[in-house]
Amino acid sequence: MNAPQIDEQIAKYSETCSRLTNEVARLLVGQETMVSRLLIGLLTGGHVLLEGVPGLAKTLTVSSLARAIRTDFSRIQFTPDMLPADVIGTEVFNPKEATYSVKRGPIFSNLILADEINRAPAKVQAALLEAMQERQVTIGTETFRFEQPFLVMATQNPIEQEGTYPLPEAQVDRFMLKARIDYPSREDERKIVDRMAGGKAIPEISAVTSPEEILEARAVVEKIWCDDKVRDYTIDVVRATRDAASAAIASLENMIEMGASPRASIYLLQAGKAHAFLEGRSYVTPHDIKSLAPDVLRHRVVLTYEAEAEGKSVDDVIRHILDNVPVP
Incomplete structure (x- = not known):
């Protein structure tokens, strides 16, 4: 592909990403870094680990991004008593027919928020991170590949340590990016309060692109x-x-x-x-x-x-x- 063609494709698909960013910004205030890192993850197929205190709109950002792309979104709240089956799914026995059927877990989605991943025990962390690396899971004797795009955004609290299981270095290495999310500026926080607690209708996010277009943009990024x-x-x-x-x-x-x-x-x-x-x-x-x-x-x-x-x-x-x- 020659230079004019690649420039034309970059102009086309970077405009798509700009529309996506602007649509999410209709609801979110600030957090440009978080949105940018999520887009980089989408465009490269890499997963993102976010470190920040609760209340910084991490869940809202991912769910808004999913709506703007017209794709599936799943939120997994990790707790110390979770099992791997709670994430990837399990086989369920049907006593009437004496057969097993597969019940898929919340990992079967396009955009996944793994909230407070460091609260999950080691087996659950390993199951999630293996799924992230292989882009597939095996339940019983069947192997299921995930639909693309597939992005996991995991969060962890940098302050609270009680009841947490820090990710080992070999496992945290599976994440492409680790972004630190800070508090908004005073001006941004005032805008947040006015928008969310001002008595006005909260803007609805509209779909401005599709998973297919994101995958096409990913192919352009490789060039x-x-x-x-x-x-x-x-x-x-x-x-x-x-x-x-x-x-x-x-x-x-x-x-x-x-x-x-x-x-x-x-x-x-x-x-x-x-x-x-x-x-x-x-x-x-x-x-x-x-x-x-x-x-x-x-x-x-x-x-x-x-x-x-x-x-x-x-x-x-x-x-x-x-x-x-x-x-x-």
Whole structure:
């Protein structure tokens, strides 16, 4: 496909994403970062982990996005007494016919909100994350593939620890992005109060696109051009989390216990392509990589006790890497 054709397709489908963002914004105030990360997940097939306190419209965002795409939405509230069958489904015995039938769980949907995933025990987390990775589940002897698009947005509370089961590093690595959602600004919070508690009718979300169009846009994102220098820069940023000394960042020696795997390089490049697409460009720039690097890396980097004792956070380390790795 030549340049004019790809530019034409990018213009067409990025306009679709703009309509989608604007439609969701009719109901939501602020949270542009959350909506942007969800769109990047949709456009790349990657799942998103959101960390933020309750009451920041996470459920409303996903359900509004599902209505605007005219697709299915499922919300799973995780609790410590859940079983894997409560998520993926199970076989039910019919005593009259002496046969088993499959009862599908809430994982069979297009957009899924896994609320407070860290409240679920390890077996439930493993069942969900395996389904996310394989895009299919096996119930009894039957294997069921999920319809596309398939996106899991999981949330976890960063403050409350009682009764929670933190996700192991190997499992949290299944998420493409981990976005931190903060409180709205004072101006945005006033708009939220006026809109939701002002006595006026709350806007209804209309369908502005379809799952088929999202999948077509995903195919266009894969064709976004990425220069070799940008690919090398992406790899250098990720490798700096594993070997700061070779990246000539001496100040980070003994700060990182475990760095990001090659999966992070793949996800970071894919996310950079989606970011460029959303901005209407047919090529990836270092700015795209730097913009998404914190969300791709923060749940894949484990700091040493020494770094934590010095008050360093994962975001501080990632920011320091981005400041010191040479930009092409």
